[in-house]
Amino acid sequence: MSNFDLPAAFEEYSEARQAGFLKVKEAKEGGRRVAGTFCAFTPVEILDAAGFLTVSLCGMSAETIPAAETELPRNLCPLIKSSYGFYLTDKCPYTYFADLIVGETTCDGKKKMYEMLGKSKELYVLHLPQGPDLPYAHEMWTAELRRFIEYLEDTYDVEITEEKLRAAIEKRNVMRSARCRLMELLRADTPPISGTELYTFLDGIGFNFDLDDAIAKINNLTSSLSTHKSEGVTVGGKRILITGCPIGGVFRKVVGAIERAGANVVCFENCSGIKPARCMPDQDAADPVAAIAHSYLNIGCSVMTPNPRRMETLPALVKEFRADGVVDIGLQACHTYLVEGHAIRQLCRDNSIPYMALETDYSTADAGQIDTRIAAFIETLGE
């Protein structure tokens, strides 16, 4: 058993977060390895099968951005800057504890940031094909996953058997279905839980490393919501679907504004919402690696070109959750989502879905303007 020190910034975190850090520390002392991830494309099943704890290192706070800007250009997506800043300042205990960082070739900013992270952390980058419908995309991604498995086996002296992979797929699918069932409760006329509450809960559960416990907690919440309704929901409020960039760093500002304007968020289409939760590898497939590859390629992220999945799922989700309007969140300098925003605006127009795009970053400087824009958008949806 080895001992690990806590990073200096530990004291600055809330008790709940500290508890999470302590669990990782404990797990590490018990011999578990920790993999830090940044993206919904990371094949967590493989990391599970290799015995790693996985933790998202996605930066969601403006606090570390000034530090990041000493090395990164200012005109870069805040998610990348924040993540890199956490690494530079050693402020995030998870980054600190990570034995391995797993990245993917998604957007340019992230790819280059990974190279920089790799200078002093063990880094593995999966090469994600960016044309999901190309004839060789599936084959290539499967080959990439196999290469990753080999790397893990060789580097960490573990064996990743088919059985382990199948068990991991099964467990993750139970988790993903539990998340879906919870999110699908918001299809109700009056959602039983507000967008803020749902998002906060789902975000927090990601830092519960005991998957069985996490699944039980999600299911408990789902069943308790059948009798107990939250007060954070406006009865009869307009129904909003959120799409676009990951919103961890802006969700209080944006979702808060929607709720203050008397509307309810009924669906998060983006990462950490319904999009990745519905990506479920076939656990009975003959080749589990190919099954993982297949399901992940269906994530409709704007780093894909073209990105037909998002175009298909968005109108379908609007129907399913009976959304009255779509709010498309673009993080400043996120080229892929901001450019794709035009196509999404057009798509919504063609389907007669009211649409609003918001470009924002992690600062609070535009909070007032965002309140006004969102309130105005909600007013346009009628009484």
Place this chain on the structure above:
Amino acid sequence: MKYAVGIDIGSTYAKVVVIDEDKNICFTLAQPTGWSSVDTAENVRLQLEEAGFGQDYPCVATGYGRISVPYAKKTITEITCHARGACQLFGEENLTVIDIGGQDTKIIAVKDGTVQDFLMNDKCSAGTGRFLEIMAKTLELSLGELCDLARQGGGTAISSMCTVFAESEVISLIGRGEARENIAFAVVESVVQKVASQAGKLQDVGGQVCLTGGLCECGYVREALERTLGKSVITSRHGRFAGALGAALSALKL
């Protein structure tokens, strides 16, 4: 006689409109917002009283300081209010409203009297009245003079979108001995181009284009906009009161 009050507390000016039951404008007031919207709101209340409008009028507040009006029965965003006000001012139900204000620019597509789509530029002063004000100051002109001079100029352009860089561009143009009217032309052109490209992003509702907000009082801005958009652009002498009028119209229904 029943009347209703609309108050639009913008970032630079507070505008007030009182209408009667028949939606006729019977009183207007515009005053600098100053640093405290709460004080401004109180000041407006006193002035309304002085003008003979007692206590119990229905009042709707809009604009960025809308939450600072304690006697308002309701707050509505400036987007909805501008659309309503513009429809009333211009007697049209289908409109593209371009409002160039002190700190922000709003473009609103209105169809059958309701907001269809809108865009706001409120992050950066390029394409707003503030940009023109700063450049006028650099050129030692008033806003009105800048606009009048611009009409006689041509042949120069400012490429920078950022106000700070654009200002140094203007200064170097002055240094190079470029004629003031040409610089004035370039300054107005920069705002108009930015506004026109934003307007291009919105759905074309096929209606009349109208210009409201403080800048509609500069005739040349309207002309330049007309030329760039290739469409007729109308204004009204009450153009800067569109938001307050829309608020008053909503108050009438309370």
